[in-house]
Amino acid sequence: MPYTFSPSSLSLLKDCPRCFWLHFTKGIKRPDSIFPSLPSGMDRVLKEHFDRFMEKGELPPELAECNGECRLFNDKSLLAVWRSNFNGIRWKDERGNLFRGAVDNILVKGKKLVVLDYKTRGYPLKEDTPAHYQDQMDIYNLLLRKNGHETEDYAYLLFYHPNTVHGNGDVDFHSDLVKIPIDASNA
Template sequence: MPYKFSPSSLSLLKECPRCFWLHFNKGIKRPDTIFPSLPSGMDKILKAHFDSFRDRDELPPELKDMNDEVTLFDNAGLLEVWRNNFRGIQWTDEKGNLIRGAVDNILQKGKKLIVLDYKTRGYPLKEDTAKYYQDQLDVYNFLLRKNGYETEDYAYLLFYHPDKVNENGDFVFHTDLVRMDISVKNAERIFNEAEKVLEGNMPEPSDNCQFCEWVDKCNLHD
C-alpha cells in the first residue's frame, strides 16, 4: 500500500515508531490537541510581507545582512504551489510512496535555491532551538533536488518572538536569522526508515511516549 508522507508526519516516526505505524497502517491517530491560531496568522502575514518586497525586487529588512548575495524567488506562481499544504513540493518513489512538503519561502543565489522557513515563538532562542527543525529543512531540500533543482548545502530559519509593545499599542518582534547546514542523506535515511517500519510488524513504543503509556495503563484495567 503506497503511503503519503510530509515532514510533520515523518517527525512522528522519531517521536514514537509505534504511533507512526498505527497512524499509517491502522488509521489510529493520536488525539488532536489544541493548536494556537496565532502562528498561522503570523505565517500568512509574513508571506504577504515578503511577497511585497519580492514584487519590488528588494530584500526585506530581516535579510539585509545578506548584502544582496541572494534574491527572493521570483516565480510567484510556482512558489504559490510549493506553499500549498495540499500540493507543495512532491516526489513519488518507485513503490508509489509520496512525500510532500510546503515551504514558507525560497531564496535564490545564482542558479541555486535556498529554503527559508519562518518560525514564531514566545521566547528568545535557546542554544538548541534550531536543531529541532533540522529534519524538516533536510526534507525540503531533498524534495527540491528530486524535482531537478539545485540547492545550496544550507538553509535559513527566521525566528520571530515578541520584544515589546510600543506606547501606541503596536507589537514589536525581535528576529533571529539562523543558518543551518542541510543533509539530503539524512532526509533519505528518514524516508527509507519510514518505509522499513511500516512494512514490518508493529514496533515497540518509544520509552517517553505518553500516548502509548496511557493506552498501556488503560489496557491493564480491562
C-alpha cells in the same frame, strides 16, 4: 499500498515509532491538539510582507545579513503551489509513496535554491532551537532536488519573537536569521 509522508509525519516516526505505525497501518491517529491561530496568522502576514519585497526585487530588512548574495524566488505561481499545505513540493518514490512538504519561502543564490522557513516563538532563541528543525529543512531540500532543482548546502530559519508592546497596543517583534547546514541524504 503507497503512503503520503510529510515532514510532520516523518517527525512522528522519530518521536513515537508506535504512533507512526498505528497511524499508517491501522489508521489510528494521535489525538489532535489545539492549534493556536496566532502562528498561522503570523505565517500569512510574513508571507505577504516578503511577497511585497519580492515584487519590488528587494530583500526585506530581516535578510540584511545575506549581504545581497541572494534574492527572493520570484515565480509567484510555482511558489504558491510549493507553499500550499494541500500541494507543496512533491515527489513519488519507486514504490509510489508520496513525499510532500510546504515551504514558507525560497531564496535564489546564483542557480541554486535556498529554503527559508519562518518560525514564531514566545521568547528568544535557545542555543539548540535551530536543531529541532533540521529534519524539516533536510526534507524540503531533498524534495527540491528530486524535482530537478539544485539547492545550496544550507537553509535559513527566520525566528520572530515579541520584543515590546507599545502604549497603543502595537507589538514589535525581534527577528533572528539562523543559517543551518542541510544534508538531503539524511532526509
